[in-house]
């Protein structure tokens with residue numbers, strides 16, 4: 001737990017001793033099981049270093065994760081359009 005971390009080239013935190021990604025480790029703690037290789041851990045607020053449980057969401061595949069981003073983007077543009085339409 002008190003392990004030191006660093007920020008890697010992609011902006012993710014990793015443990016210095018093991019090199020493991022902190023958000024994947026935290027997601028495993030949250031789920032109470034280990035992640036499958038294909039599972040993706042998403043940061044709800046898009047802050048890659050914010051690994052609080054509430055900010056982490058696990059998707060079963062790259063595809064599902066991508067679909068979530070597309071949906072989010074679509075909802076954001078729709079909100080903007082609604083405001084402009086007044």
Ligand SMILES: [Zn+2]
Nearest residue numbers: 042043065069
């Ligand atoms: Zn994501």
